[in-house]
Amino acid sequence: MSSAIFPGSFDPVSNGHMDIIRRSAKNFDRLVVGVFNNIRKKSFLPVEVRVEALKEAVKDMENVEVVSFDGLLADYMVKHDIPVIIRGLRSVTDFEYEQGQAQVIRQIHPGLDTFFLLTKPELSCVSSSVIREIYGFGGDISTLVPESVLIAIEHFNKK
Template identity: 40%
Template structure:
């Protein structure tokens, strides 16, 4: 079985992330969306909330499951016996960053490759950070995120804003 891991903070998951999952789910037998607690980023959604939002957003993908983890990705991949890391690319700038990460991961775990998937052009400008900023400023992000995420953002704005 070919198991791949799509790691990220996903705060929140966007339509761009879902696009990458839809593409990669056609290639791998199983994909784990590995939601990490990123200590360098202040999260809007808790780890549990992010996991639930992704689960809701990927119900249509039967071979995708969601898990939370902390620590080194290399250890997580070894534990899950994954064969690949999935990463999405929007722009050349993404590629430069992701290439460095892929080389570091290759050094740590030589038997696992990073597979890059290009997002559709309609998603190249979408980032979780931009979505959060737009939502915080009252923008309509409904076309940028799954409906459940839009509802979650609206709830956050009401309760925290």
């Protein structure tokens, strides 16, 4: 059985993330979407809210599970027998960052590999930080996030 993990803070999950999830789910028997709390960023939504919104967004994909985790990604992967990391790339800058991360993980755990997927061009400008900024200024984010995520954001932030 082929397994992969698509890790991220998903704060919030975007339609770009969903594109990577859908495409990855078609290529692996099991896809784990791993939500982590990025300690370098102030959280927009609590991890639990992100996990529940993502579970709702992927409920039509039988081979996708959503989990939250702490600690090193590579350690989680080894513990749960997941040999492949999925990374979505929007730009050259994303590639440079993710390449370094992939090389470090491979150095620590040679059995783990990283697959890069290019974001669809029409979604390459969409990021969680852009979504947070648009929402913060009262803009419409309904075309940028799945419906379950929009509901979670509106419920949690009660504007």
